[in-house]
Amino acid sequence: MQLQRVQQVQPWIGRPEADALAACLERNWLTEGPAAAAFRQNLGQLTGSPHISFAPNGTLGLYLALLALDLPRGSEIVIPGFTFMASASAAIFAGLKPVLIDVDPHTFAARPEAFERAITPRTSALMPVHIYGQAANAAEIALIGKRHGLAVIEDAAQACGIRYRGQHAGTFGDIGVISFFADKSVTMGEGAVVMTRDPALARRVSLIRNQGRESSGSFVHEMLGMNFRVTDMQCAIGNAQLARxxxxxxxxxxxxxxxxxxxxxxxxxxxxxxxxxxxxxxxxxxxxxxxxxxxxxxxxxxxxxxxxxxxxxxxxxxxxxxxxxxxxxxxxxxxxxxxxxxxxxxxxxxxxxxxxxxxxxxxxxxxxxx
Ligand SMILES: Cc1ncc(COP(=O)(O)O)c(C=O)c1O
Incomplete structure (x- = not known):
């Protein structure tokens, strides 16, 4: 008998996601709309983050977050050497120089001391990464960032639903990103959220992701931006997944x-x-x-x-x-x-x-x- 191949990863999609998608199509609202508003609210409840914006994927979410932080071009960002390539490529596209550090041999996450040791006068940001379903000690890394006047951006791509001492991963620093790619525990196919507590930073995120304007109906563009929006269909799937x-x-x-x-x-x-x-x-x-x-x-x-x-x-x-x-x-x-x-x-x-x-x-x- 031929054994069924066991894939490394596989999304868990069923009736709830199909029903949510059908409801979305029946509403005839395809761009960010009611399902996006509900998903944003549900994610706000899960993470405790007051400002949540969507991005097309985790890579672009990190890039968007870094653009919003507006760090000096050529300055250094400290990143663990053990992470997916996107942590570094987003930084490089945002004009920063990654400085790589080693990780803890047991948890595979970079320790706060390793971040602190890598800080130089050229450093502008620290990027803790939450790996393999548990959170790094971003609480301590955020304190280090504060002490040295550095931005802290958390790559929480793999950390939906993960709390460190009761606080959700991605909410310790200035800004954090969760991915909902198809291999993640909760998926919307492709997609991500950018989270921050800082209303001014949240406003920059929302302008940059929407062509530099407050509302999609306007042709007046306050600043240069791009299109980092997602669809209501993706958010409908995300909502059904989150409930599970x-x-x-x-x-x-x-x-x-x-x-x-x-x-x-x-x-x-x-x-x-x-x-x-x-x-x-x-x-x-x-x-x-x-x-x-x-x-x-x-x-x-x-x-x-x-x-x-x-x-x-x-x-x-x-x-x-x-x-x-x-x-x-x-x-x-x-x-x-x-x-x-x-x-x-x-x-x-x-x-x-x-x-x-x-x-x-x-x-x-x-x-x-x-
Ligand atoms: C640690 C980490 N950072 C960033 C990303 C990028 O997310 P996405 O695939 O949604 O672009 C991933 C995705 O696998 C990841 O694991």
Whole structure:
């Protein structure tokens, strides 16, 4: 019997999303309208952020947030070396120079001390990144930013629904961005929100994203802007997804616990450590293993799609010459030994047990390489 391929990620779309989309089409309102207003309100309740604007995706959300911050061109922004490329590319397109720092080997997030050590007279901003379903200590990083007079922009692309000591990720600094891409725990297909508590910054975001004007009906443009708007159809899907967040959280946590139980006792495997101050909604199931390539091959041969962890930013071909050379040994280890196992709604508990079985079999056999 042919085994069904288990994808690395898979959106969880069903009747609620289809009904929300149909209602949106029946209203005949396609651009940001009633569904966007409802999604904004629901996200405000979830995050506690008073000012929420949409962006077409997390990458452009970070870019929009940085444009609104209006930081000096050529100034430095401190970014962890272990993150998706968009954290750095948004900064570079906004005219900034990324300064890369290493991350904590257990939580994979950059620690506040690492941010503080990287500050120079040229620094204008810090960018904490919340990774793999838990929050970084952005509370402390925001305080460091305040102490040094620096902007703090949080890349909370992966952190919808995640709180650190009770406060939502992305709301500690001056501005934060959550992505709703199709691989995120909550999706609107493509899309993101930019959140801030600062009304002046919120106004700049809303002008820049709407061609530099307050209202779409006007042809008077107060400042130069662009079009960063989304559609009501995306927001309708986002709303239906958000209502299912408690279910998404509990399903993923159940699978997470199955993985932890099934993979415990294998000395060659390490798991991401959970920070007790942070909520946790599993985003992937990340493991570290010196025999990662063998594991990856065994899983792929059994139709389980895996992903390595991020290729470290200091090694990215496109960043050579744009960032200073640096040593980030933990980022290197995470890429060399890290593997992301699937944990999405589309897989069954049986699929999880199958993944566990393949890993246990592979690791309890001697390596054939010499
Ligand atoms: C940490 C991080 N930052 C930024 C992004 C960019 O978000 P988007 O894919 O919505 O552009 C992602 C998306 O995967 C991400 O994981």
């Amino acid at each position: 967040l408690p279910q998404i959280r509990s399903d993923r946590l159940r699978r997470y616990n199955l993985y932890v139980e099934g993979l415990s006792g294998l000395p060659q495997l390490r798991f991401m450590k959970l920070d007790p101050n942070s909520d946790f909604i599993p985003f992937r199931f990340p493991i570290l293993c010196p025999r990662m390539p063998e594991l990856r091959e065994a899983l792929e041969n059994a139709s389980i799609q895996t992903r390595t962890m991020f290729y470290p930013l200091h090694r990215q071909p496109c960043l050579q010459g744009l960032v200073d050379p640096c040593d980030l040994p933990i980022c290197d280890t995470l890429f060399g030994e890290g593997l992301c196992l699937p944990i999405h709604q589309g897989m069954s508990d049986e699929d999880v047990r199958r993944v566990i079985g393949i890993i246990r079999t592979t690791l309890t056999h001697e390596s054939v390489t010499c």
